[in-house]
Amino acid sequence: MSSTSDLQQQDLSLYSDNTPISQKTLSPNYNSLNLLLNSQSNKPTWLITSLIESCLFDTNYINKFTNNPENSAYTIASPRSHVVFASFINGSRVYSKLFKKYLKLDIESHQFHSQAHVKGSLQTLKRGKQTNGFQFISFLEDGFENWFDTLINKLEQLRKGTKENRKKINLFLENPELVLYLQDQSPSHQQREATNELLSKLTQLNQLANVFIVSSSDKQLLDWSSELNNDLSLIHSDFLLKLVHKSDLIVQLKALTTGRADDVTGELKVSRGCLDLTSSIGVDASEKEYIYLANKEGAIKLFYR
Amino acid sequence: MSFRKRSEIVKTVPGGATGNDNDSSSQSARPRQPPLQRSSFRPAVPGRATGPSSSAHPVNPLTANRFTPQIRPRGPVSVPGRNPVPSSINNPRINSPAAQSPNSASSQSSQLLNSHPGIKPSIITSQPCTSTGSNDLDLILAHQGLPVGHSLLIEETGTTDFSSTLAKLFLAQGVVHNRIDPAHLNTHEILVGFDQTWVKSLPGVYKGSSRERKKLAVKERESKVSVSNILDQQNQRTPEQEKSQAQNPQQSNMKIAWRYGLQKQQKKGADNDTGVSSQYPHYNNQFDITSTLLPAAGSYDLTPVPLAPSSFKQTIQQIESIIKRYKDRLIRIVIPLFLNPVIYGDYSSSEILQFVYKLRSLLSNN
DSSP, rough: OGGGGOOBBBOOOTTSSOOSSSSGGGGGGOOOOOEEBBBBBBHHHHHHHHHHHHHHHHHTEEEEEEESGSSSSSSSSOSEEEEEEEEESHHHHHHHHIIIIIIOOOOOOOOBOOOTTTTTTTHHHSOOOOTSSEEEEEEHHSSSSTTTHHHHHHHHHHHHHTTTTOOEEEEEEEOHHHHHHOOOOOHHHHHHHHHHHHHHHHHHHHHHEEEEEEEOGGGOOOOOOOTTTHHHHHHHHHHHHHHHTTTTTTEEEEEETTOOOOOOOOEEEEOOOOOOOOHHHOOOBEEEEEEEEOOSSOOEEEEEE | OOOOOOHHHHHHHOOOOOSSSOOOOHHHHOOOOOOHHHHHHHHTTTTTTHHHHHHSOOHHHHHHHHSSSOOOSOOOOOTTTTTTOOOOGTTTTTHHHHHHHHHHHHHHHHHHHHOTTEEOTTTTTEEEEOOOOHHHHHTTTSSSSETTTTTOOOOSSSSHHHHHHHHHHHHHHHHHHHHHSSTSSSSSEESOOOOOHTTTTTOOOOOOOOOHHHHHHHHHHSSSHHHHHHHHHHHHHHHHHHHHHHHOOTTTHHHHHHHHHHHHHHHHHHHHHSSSTSTTTOOOOOETTSSOOOOOOOOEEEEEEOSSSSHHHHHHHHHHHHHHTTTSSEEEEOTTTTTTTTEEESSOOHHHHHHHHHHHHHHHHH
């Protein structure tokens, strides 16, 4: 059997025009909803970083040991498109090293880290410089109680700023389903209503920006046979199934089905969502399967499966 | 045109080094030139102490002034008309960017991370790490410890209870760190769900096998100066031993030297195994789970946080207040037997997740 060292490295392309983020998805006419699914053993940190880089600078650090987005035609003050990254599960510490290394962004500085903990007010949000194309919000650090208001305010502000330049906003939401888990226990029909409410909020956000939702797809979380009314697997399955029907593109990271290997970290599968993207913006998802290798320094190599 | 070997030319240079100064045969064959002539060819290196050979001969004041400039002592120099330089400028820790930042909490935490004897950087990511109390677990974690600000979930299936042993090792390591310097307590631990009685059975530091410990105890007893010890020593000496000692007085010393040699060898082996252990001698200890840590962990080492009967909110509030109280110390939180139905009552899944989420939030913010 051949190892990854014999294979040719491939660039990441999610769309039919062989780009990770197609220019057509950044058109103002249509806002796409994309789903990035991952398992517990295959974290999507590198994929998120790579997609953010494509959104901001139109470059990609995959298959490269060193990366300098400063060589790009875009800068953080004048990016390709704006990016707001909001994580429900991770703090800035998780991403700071990777962002510093490959995007040259220090998210722990006040310049990028939008403090939303004081009731999510506009005053605190203004602390982040409006000229920056990137904003990082951690609801783990700041509290998630007013997450929706915070994000709506942020997007509205950016839309005002970008009206002249016509720059698209990309919103990355990491594990928003935690909102459902952390709600107080309620009967099953109320729980379903809560899921619908969350989905309607995500739709509202999608009306203002391209949304990338990062969520878990572990087998343990996808179980319809549970007898308990408020089982987490039921809530998660319900949420994910409804989300799949609203999505344009699905990218899934999972472990190797054959077991563990030294030269392969996991599989990456790109597939179409339930919505037809071609009729909306004229570009389709390119359905492919890759295998990837992440080394200790955070460098990623990608190969066709 | 004649060709000569380079060594011959070098040898003919007055005072030139032959390339092998220690060669006694060459020294005996040729008279050695005085070092003064050599010093005139080569300038003295500033800052270096002059060797005994140069100090034995008079130094030419002209060449000495030319080649050895006067070196000013390092440190703050007072310049007339200027304010004196503050003494803190020479202290790298005070001068660090963290200390200059207005946020005193971050500077306090960075100071703690720099000065804590139980913290060392990860060998992979350079993140500050602390030991789990078990050297083997540290090695499994790849960072050689648990990165500060992170959590570790130990899942155990079956009827065994090894997780409690690991939890006790973690606690014991924190207590040992805290007692390194009694004047400056550096660690505080929070035990969730149990009271102080659970802590009484923490494992003690490994002090060798039982035989070694017995030997040590006997040695200690014998080393004490008492009338009975001196009498015993005199009685134990046979005439033959006294005779042999009189003939060879260095025999006993040799025995001690041999033992020291063994100890050094053992130390060398240990250093090779652990790599940077000599740089961080207090990072981790080896514990003996059959022994008990004495004196037991007290309120200055550890605070137990009991579980509230129906909600985790009070527990989280208590943990938060303890963290605030001991801001200048490394906090180690232990939750043994989490969600064991014997200890944990009827909590809903959302309550448990909220508790874990708040804990994660505390870890990332502190």
